[in-house]
Amino acid sequence: MTRLLGTYYILLKRFGEQNWWPADSEFEVVIGAILTQSTSWKNVEKAIRNLKKKDVLNPEALYKIDVKNLSGLIRPAGYHNAKARKLKEFINYLHKNYEGNLSLMFQVPAENLRNELLSIWGIGPETADSIMLYAAGKPVFVVDAYTKRIFSRHGFVDGDIDYYGLKDFSEKNLPKDARVLNEFHALLVRLGKEHCRKTKPVCIGCPLEKQCKNKKTKISRKK
DNA sequence: GGCCAGGACACCA
DNA sequence: TGGTGTCATGGC
Numbered sequence A: 001m002t003r004l005l006g007t008y009y010i011l012l013k014r015f016g017e018q019n020w021w022p023a024d025s026e027f028e029v030v031i032g033a034i035l036t037q038s039t040s041w042k043n044v045e046k047a048i049r050n051l052k053k054k055d056v057l058n059p060e061a062l063y064k065i066d067v068k069n070l071s072g073l074i075r076p077a078g079y080h081n082a083k084a085r086k087l088k089e090f091i092n093y094l095h096k097n098y099e100g101n102l103s104l105m106f107q108v109p110a111e112n113l114r115n116e117l118l119s120i121w122g123i124g125p126e127t128a129d130s131i132m133l134y135a136a137g138k139p140v141f142v143v144d145a146y147t148k149r150i151f152s153r154h155g156f157v158d159g160d161i162d163y164y165g166l167k168d169f170s171e172k173n174l175p176k177d178a179r180v181l182n183e184f185h186a187l188l189v190r191l192g193k194e195h196c197r198k199t200k201p202v203c204i205g206c207p208l209e210k211q212c213k214n215k216k217t218k219i220s221r222k223k
Numbered sequence B: 001g002g003c004c005a006g007g008a009c010a011c012c013a
Numbered sequence C: 001t002g003g004t005g006t007c008a009t010g011g012c
Helices: A003-015 A026-035 A041-053 A059-064 A067-073 A080-098 A110-119 A125-135 A145-153 A163-172 A178-195
Strands: none
Touching (some): A003 A178, A026 A041, A026 A080, A026 A125, A041 A067, A059 A080, A110 A125, A125 A178, A145 A163, A145 A178
16 A cells, blocks of 8 residues: 555544535536636635526526626635636537547547646646546646645645656556545545644644655644 | 635746 | 736625
């Protein structure tokens, strides 16, 4: 077993299954993946509630709604004008190429699907991988700000590693199993929120405290 | 009242 | 290729 996989089991034992992605449908996962860009999930939930209330959280309605109305509904998620355009870019692509059928799109082989997603304006590496893993069920590792911070602070990778360096490292050291990759990313976000924040890291009680290399800000047990 | 959150893109050197 | 600015609301 790799050290990284061992870390996964440590987190799983401590936090339990996270049951990601919290959504009622694959389509909702895609929308959530775009809305959560650089935004806390609590704000995304409000935007999603608005979309549900107006009954537009489906491919047909989202295709028909005008971008201004859409922008107003997703306002709580921040960057609402930019995100409304992003949602429109995705839904237009889906209608143009797959008749608005997400299941049809997800039949595309993983590597091709990833390139297609990346070709859509507003969908970058992380959002593409989130959609691949949590909506399409493809076995890919999702890198985010928490992953980078946690892995560098705990000595898995250098702090200046880029997205694909981190993704390659992770996928080489973990089984190609969507269930594991799904759970691990969710556990890393949980760890990041509770113990490995950008500022004020709380190492005491962190399940990875012994491995932490964050000397500068690590909180000492000594009085 | 400041910081930052489950990023991506445009622009510039 | 890498650094910086922009997009913006809401919780803590």
